[in-house]
Amino acid sequence: MIKNDILLRAARGETTERTPVWMMRQAGRILPEYRVVRAKAKNFVEFVKNSELAAEVTIQPVNILGVDAAIIFSDILVIPEAMGLPYEMVEARGPLFRTTVATMADVQKLNIATENELSYVTDAIRLVKKELDGSVPLIGFAGAPWTILAYMVEGSGSKTFSKAKGFLYTQPLVAHALLEKITTSTILYLKAQIAAGADIVQLFDSWAGILSGPMYFEFALPYIDKICEAITEVPITVFAKDAHYLPAQLQHIKCDVVGLDWTMHPQRVRDLLPHKTLQGNLDPCVLYGDEKTIIHHTHQMLQAFGSKRYIANLGHGLYPDIDKEKAKLFVDIVKEYKHNA
């Protein structure tokens, strides 16, 4: 039994007494308390693999910011690593894979990731659940298959991901084989997170927006569909950043919640998806503004989404230089807001 289950009720489409709220990257560098724990690990990958430290930073924003859910601290790139493609996190540059995928032989060499390789995540989930003691739900997550492929082929972050996108045009069959393998791994991974205690899970398709609609419908959405069909135990959220052509298609996908970035128009998406719960979508840069600015934009957003089937969040993760007090202000504004009857 979860004491504050308002987020889960909103995800399931039930009426809630107020709007639930959490923030992407709430367990992160905006919190001085996070930076203290982070300093105990010798690098980012070791940090992610340390279940005790990961559990500790997962819980921090619940106490410090008052959010309605914790999200397990981890990284979407644990899946490629568990499949046999290790990565490093290079300061100021981002992730780097020294080995990448280019051929069918490369795909065949990859493993299906199992809980064995990812037990540090499920261990962290169990620690968090124990510590939370039913206060708020815990969100599990994974990268969506296209975004994971993008890193495995490109080998690093990129403005254009032109190598990964080129791969879809030049080697579509290899791409599909890789996407299948990522999808199978992701389903096992999410089910392991749920078995360990995750109350809801989210797919992050961070690089959705660099694909055209037809390419997304061929190389990304079918795999999201498969994952959503497989995850029947808890609600599932799909967040495909910048895929503005997507909402009209999501009505056919068995997801409960749709995450939106700040370029998406609340009412337009609501009209397209009356039976989904929507999540988002404040521009994180609003939190650089003063109190008046933050209240204005947050109220505008709350009004636009309405009181039903809605979870307040940002349209992207918190940026590291956002003031913790501003993030807390955002949470407080949402929690205190009264919708007009």
Place this chain on the structure above:
Amino acid sequence: MIKNDILLRAARGETTERTPVWMMRQAGRILPEYRVVRAKAKNFVEFVKNSELAAEVTIQPVNILGVDAAIIFSDILVIPEAMGLPYEMVEARGPLFRTTVATMADVQKLNIATENELSYVTDAIRLVKKELDGSVPLIGFAGAPWTILAYMVEGSGSKTFSKAKGFLYTQPLVAHALLEKITTSTILYLKAQIAAGADIVQLFDSWAGILSGPMYFEFALPYIDKICEAITEVPITVFAKDAHYLPAQLQHIKCDVVGLDWTMHPQRVRDLLPHKTLQGNLDPCVLYGDEKTIIHHTHQMLQAFGSKRYIANLGHGLYPDIDKEKAKLFVDIVKEYKHNA
């Protein structure tokens, strides 16, 4: 008199015997001939300022690739430089401004750019026009004010431009003062390009897509509107990359051509903008594919846009590692395509 004026006729909405075609960044690193000329300048900024070299690379793709227009080789950041904010181009990192804009005092110190500071561009245009000798039209261009502000405030390229976006929320009045000054400079600059011989001009709003609709309508579109109202001499094109919420609003703007990135759906935009010429929008990554793939996607695009009010192009600039022969193939496919009656 221009011999091949098919692009200008399409821009003006006249019927054309085939679809005109050019490519963003056609004068660039994909051409070995460009790299030879580029090597003659000691750095990128010096290269842009050398009218003879700029003129030479402007003409190359007309002869080598057979495109229906030349576009003057330059950079959108010549405007900040002419306003008093010099930049460097750092290898593998992109543009860097050592001085940035943060306060109203900073804005007041900036100049309105005039042809004096930018005569190297108008000189290059005159050289190109002489050399082209009326064979094809010459496209002039400038950055759209929001994109120029983004660089002047951020100081460099960025994945999020969070500093520049934060500036809009924290200092809206300073932002508007800066945008006014950029707009005035841009109008003078485009008029100087037209006086020197540019037959059509294009505004590049490269970072349009990181603003929400409401922010774009407040900080970007009004300045584009002003520029389009001021440029009455030749047709003008607006290309706002990733601003998927924009087309519905562009019907009210006095532009002749609307550039589209590859995430935009041709028929949807055509329905929204029946009285504009559309330009775009092949995913440049298609050109990594084999001949069959390039033909397939190019034909699909040509069919989707139809035979009227359309200029074929990519949805973004050519990437430097795209094969010159593939770019030429794209041009040939467009020129040979016959629309079904």
